[in-house]
Amino acid sequence: MIIASKSPSALRRPAARTAIVAAIIFVVAHVVLLLGITAPDKLYFDEVHYVPAARQMLQPVLEGPILNPMHPPLAKEIIALSIKAFGDVPLGWRYPAALFGTLALVAVYLGALALFASQERAIAAMLLAFFNQMLFVQSRIAMLDIFALAFCLFAIAAFIHGFRQARPQSAFALAGLAAGLACACKWSGLFVLATCIAIVVMIRLMQGWRARFADANAEDWYRPDLWPDFRLRHFIVCFVLIPAAVYLATFVPLYGLSFSDIIEAQRRIFADNTTTAIAGHTYMSSWPSWPFLVRPVWYLFEKVGDDRFAAVVFLGNPLVLWPALIALIVALRDWIVARGRDAFLVLAFYLGPYLAWALLPRTLGFIYYYLPAATTASFVLVYALTRKGAPRWLLWAFVAVGCAGFIAMLPITVAAIETSIATFNRLMLFQNWI
Template sequence: MSVQPDSHSVLPRTAVVAAIIFVVAHMVLLIGITVPDKLYFDEVHYVPAARQMLSPAPEAPILNPMHPPLAKEIIARSIKVFGDNPFGWRYPAALFGALALVGVYLGGLALFAAQGRALAATLLAFFNQMLFVQSRIAMLDIFALAFGLFAIAAFIHGFRQQRPQLAFALAGLAAGFSAACKWSGLFVLATCIVIVAAVSLLRSWRTRFADATAEDWYRPDLWPDFRVHHFIACFVLIPAVVYLATFVPLYGFSVSAIVEAQRRIFADNTTTAIAGHTYMSPWPSWPLLVRPVWYLFDKLSDDRIAAVVFLGNPLILWPALIALVVALRDWIVARQRDAFLVLAFYLGPYLAWALLPRTLGFIYYYLPAATTASYALVYALTRKGAPRWLLWAFVAVGCIGFVAMLPVTAAIVETSMATFNRLMLFQSWI
């Protein structure tokens, strides 16, 4: 007879592990965060916008109107508390980077129902290099990512429940906050909506698998009490209210001003009339890590540099493509629920970029998909028949790759041109 885990013991343990992840990640991400001691890369757009929000009567025009205000409001609060200095600018990024890793852990726990696999997914997300770099610069992406990962965790938890209303409402809440940081946060919300719509459509058709199992991604008895009004509340009303509320500190309760802000964001994010950029790259190239973005390249002397590159750890992200193929096979052939969820929350935030008319793209747009790719790796490396040591051996390899790339991912780790040349495996990386 199997014994089910006691929820009263599981919840405190989960909270303790999540707290440890947060504290350790927070401390690590803060190391050397004030280097460089100047604005770099897109900080030149977002920090001035945050400063403007601190003014009692901000002067027109509103700076950086092409993105929603929440992440910039958070940076502004940090500047007010810690001062207008590198720590004040970047502290929120480190804070939300640590929260993002907690989100990965909670999502892994909801997906795999195993502490070890959830922890492995968290470590792989950290070692993939992208989250680390984005957690140490005052840009918007890490904020949208953190909220998006909590939305994914809540949704996956709800997916497994008979009554998912509360979990889905939390997913909608987190997705609304994600979109309020950057509109790409809508991609997670859209993925949740598509999944629920697909399940509801199959139920309305009374679809049944002849050889149905408990591990099928779709079952006709999923969420028997989840109605249309629940769907509207969880995935439309809650996200919309949360999203629009974040505009009130900037625009007050002026409906016309808030509507105009949405029109401007839409126009700026869908325009094709954008000049080229040295580091731009098309979306199909992102998983292959063809073209990185150099956030910083300071020559300190004839042979010393301080550099920050947004690239990704090839020892993690290239094998992740194989893991995704494995998950795709298991979803198609075996209808595996875990494989389906892994694919959905990788492909949703990634392929959404293919639908946009926007011509300007950068590999850091791949951050959400690259982060959830850690779930695909854990799934593939722990399938039935895989040796138990394989997952942790892969985590160790990923750690080695992360450490090897530190000279060009953390500005505080100064390096030589010789090391730089060794790490740049391809001409397109320079």
């Protein structure tokens, strides 16, 4: 029997379609995220820390101590470039957040496509990530989290692509590169890198133990023949050397080639991110409460007219994120009972960035630390909603419900829309949301 191989043009068609869809997502999301982004026309919430640090980077000679030394410099360097391009105005401060929020959505699409091999499911995952409200809010404020998130999502997309390959070296190297850039924005990027490392180590340990499933099949999360040519040297290059090199390179514009200054910067970041000697905060919350959306953070709430208020709350869309908890149980069952590869991966990239917070001694936490896990929850939802036997309409019905919740929250999500006390009271379902 003669088996015809695919022609080069046939192989190019899926790649071309993926590029076209990614470009459409980029353009549409970028326009939407920029609408009303200049409101308010002043610094608000943690912009008061990061924008002055970015301004300082534009000085010909740094004067005084370096501002905001408790975080790596890459995200602030990007904000500084935007201020130089657009001016020291709200658009200059916030444009990079909108850009990287757009890139984060593209990365969700690419990650879901690598995971599910379905354009429909990938687009649904991207929409759910958008409608969860968290990504949208962080894409319109000059904070560091959206930059780290975008790089983390590209790292996840590259890793999932490599996971399915016999030779994952190139994909894993890209994952390490993106994870290193994520760490250079905020150290929470380490959680995704650690998740990738933990998966590879787990696979290699089981292979070393010659573990086998009695009724093995192609959909198992573990196979003894996985990545036959991936060696220790490849692991070190992909997940240690590349991330470390790109991370340290981002300090050079700020500290030059002074090795001692760069090392001291790491000591300061470590001390600030592991300290327990931090005063309480009105909006602080602990990591077990984040998936339940117990305590939001009000970025902005100020009176702008008669019964008109500009409001921005970081809460999350309950119609998306509460059902995600049920989807997690479904995925956990499928991983344990059916050994599903997709179930394993969606669980790993939700639980890894989330449960890592339980290991830190830091006592001060906020729900926006949940942003990476809340975003990858879209993978978990799509997985659960498209399991074998589920009706096709169920996924899109859920996307429509998520969209309705997102629209309902816009008065307390976009400062330019404004809200009234009546609308505010309708949306505040619980006293602790205020």
